[in-house]
Amino acid sequence: MWIWSVKLALILCVIALVKSQSNHIIELYDGNSGFGSSVLIDGYVENLSEIGFNDVTTSLCIVQGIWLLYENANFNINAPGASGFNWGINFCQDLPPLLNNRVTSVRYAGSAWGFQEDALIIYENDWFQSREMYAAADFPSLGRFSYGGSLIVTGQSAWTLYVYL
Ligand SMILES: [Ca+2]
Numbered sequence: 001m002w003i004w005s006v007k008l009a010l011i012l013c014v015i016a017l018v019k020s021q022s023n024h025i026i027e028l029y030d031g032n033s034g035f036g037s038s039v040l041i042d043g044y045v046e047n048l049s050e051i052g053f054n055d056v057t058t059s060l061c062i063v064q065g066i067w068l069l070y071e072n073a074n075f076n077i078n079a080p081g082a083s084g085f086n087w088g089i090n091f092c093q094d095l096p097p098l099l100n101n102r103v104t105s106v107r108y109a110g111s112a113w114g115f116q117e118d119a120l121i122i123y124e125n126d127w128f129q130s131r132e133m134y135a136a137a138d139f140p141s142l143g144r145f146s147y148g149g150s151l152i153v154t155g156q157s158a159w160t161l162y163v164y165l
C-alpha cells in the first residue's frame with residue numbers, strides 16, 4: 001500500500017510542479033491582432049479574474065508551447081464550455097467567436113521544461129477539459145485517475161495504453 005502512496009505523492013508533486021512557471025509562454029490581448037492591453041502568462045491560471053483579464057481576450061500570441069483556453073474557470077471542471085488549443089512558436093491569431101471575450105482559464109500541456117519533450121496527458125473530458133493526468137514515463141496504474149475524454153501526446157516516443165492493469 002505504501003507504494004501506491006508514494007506514487008500518488010509523486011503524481012501530486014509533478015502536478016504541483018507543472019502548475020507553476022514553465023517555458024510555455026503565451027500573451028493574451030484585449031484587442032484584435034495583438035493590440036490593446038495584454039497579460040503574459042507562463043503557468044496555469046484557474047481564473048483570469050485573478051489577474052484582471054477575465055472575459056476580455058480577443059487575440060493571442062504564443063511565444064512558445066502548447067496552450068489550452070477555456071470559457072469557464074478551472075479549465076471547465078465544474079461547467080463544461082468552449083475550449084481551444086494552440087501550439088507552436090512565435091505566432092499570433094484572433095480567437096474564434098466562441099471564445100472571443102469569453103476566456104476565463106488557461107493552462108499549458110506537456111512538460112513544464114519543454115513542450116517537445118516526451119509526455120502523455122489524459123484529460124477527463126473531451127477537448128482537453130477538466131482534470132488531467134500527466135505522465136512522462138511508464139506508468140503501471142493510473143489508479144483513480146481513470147480519465148479518457150481526450151489526450152495530448154508530445155515528443156517523439158510511442159505510447160501504449162492499456163485498459164487493464
Ligand atoms: Ca476583447
Ligand SMILES: [Ca+2]
Nearest residue numbers: 071102103104
Ligand atoms: Ca468566461
